Amino acid sequence: MALRRAVSSRRGTSSSLLIVGLANPGSEYEGSRHNVGGDAVRLVSARRGLSLSVEKRQRALLASVPTPHGLVTLAVPTTYMNESGAALSPLMHRTSISNPALVLIAHDELDFEPGRLQIKTGGGLAGHNGLRSVASVLGTQDFSRLRIGIGKPPHKDHGADYVLKRLTGAARTARDLDVAAAADALELILDLGLEVAQQRVNAGLRG
Numbered sequence: 001m002a003l004r005r006a007v008s009s010r011r012g013t014s015s016s017l018l019i020v021g022l023a024n025p026g027s028e029y030e031g032s033r034h035n036v037g038g039d040a041v042r043l044v045s046a047r048r049g050l051s052l053s054v055e056k057r058q059r060a061l062l063a064s065v066p067t068p069h070g071l072v073t074l075a076v077p078t079t080y081m082n083e084s085g086a087a088l089s090p091l092m093h094r095t096s097i098s099n100p101a102l103v104l105i106a107h108d109e110l111d112f113e114p115g116r117l118q119i120k121t122g123g124g125l126a127g128h129n130g131l132r133s134v135a136s137v138l139g140t141q142d143f144s145r146l147r148i149g150i151g152k153p154p155h156k157d158h159g160a161d162y163v164l165k166r167l168t169g170a171a172r173t174a175r176d177l178d179v180a181a182a183a184d185a186l187e188l189i190l191d192l193g194l195e196v197a198q199q200r201v202n203a204g205l206r207g
Contacts, residue, residue, distance in 0.1 A: 015095035016070030017194060019044075019186060020060075020088070021106040022130040024081050024164070031172055033150040034163040037106035037130075038076040040148065040182035044190070045074055047183065052076060058094055059087040067190045082129040085137030104144040104194070105134055106182060108163065112149025115178050117185050119146050119198040144194065146201075148182045150175075 023029070023038025045052050045063045052061035052074065060075040073095045077087035088103070097103060101121050107130055112118065122142045125131045135141045153162035167175050188197035 013064065013071060013095070015064070015073040015097060016067075016102070017072045017189070018075065018091055018095050018097050018103045019072060019106065019189070020075045020077065020084075020091065020103065020134075022081060022084050022108075023076055025078055028166065029164060031166045031168075031175065032164050033167070033175060034081060034108055036108045036148045036150060036175065036179050036182060037146070039179045040106050040146075040186055041074050041076050043179060043183040044186045047187065048190075050074075054078070055094075058090040060091060062091075065190055069193045072190055082133055084130040085133035085135070088134055088137045100138050100140050100143040102144070103138070104146060104189070105131065106146040106148065106186065107131060108150045109147035110150060110152050110159075110163075112147060112151070114149050114151045114174060115181065116149035117146065117182060117201050119144065119185065119189075119194070119201050121145070146182060146185055148178060150178070 019041060021038035021041030023035040029035055042052060048065055050063040050065065052063045055062045058075070059079055060077045063074045065072045065074060075087065075091055077084045079086050092098065092103065107128060111126055121144045123145070125135060125141065134143065150163070153159050185197065185201045188200055
């Protein structure tokens with residue numbers, strides 16, 4: 001209900017798509033597997049020569065990108081992962097987006113091996129607290145996603161450490177390459193549109 005009220009009186013610049021990269025704030029989480037979605041959005045912004053600005057009302061870092069398909073808003077919530085949804089209502093209000101399918105969430109995916117990417121709309125939440133928060137606020141799971149594979153922890157009881165720990169050495173290098181590949185996928189969305197990018201990314205075509 002709160003979301004409906006927010007989008008009923010629209011303000012800000014209309015966007016054709018809202019891309020939200022999930023991440024935890026704070027230096028202790030920099031370079032973690034859980035932050036690959038937010039870091040992919042940050043990288044796209046840097047590649048496009050844009051700075052993500054802090055917007056307190058939206059509880060997010062924001063940048064707008066002109067594309068052949070209209071303006072696209074890039075966002076990284078400044079909340080913790082399990083409160084990611086708090087940014088969605090004000091972000092959709094700002095961008096005049098009411099269709100959840102035009103909200104794309106970039107996030108880490110335990111069920112995919114590292115390096116695997118998939119763009120899809122709808123689906124389950126797979127125990128992901130960030131996705132759960134987003135779905136709760138939107139009132140639906142029918143939003144778009146860029147799933148960024150990070151693989152499973154070696155032991156089930158090491159899950160939190162696996163996703164939250166700051167990586168170093170070869171593990172960090174591999175993780176950063178996966179972030180770069182995810183940023184490539186997001187740039188395909190910017191340049192070619194969501195539908196064409198989905199076909200290419202899901203077929204393993206990154207360029």
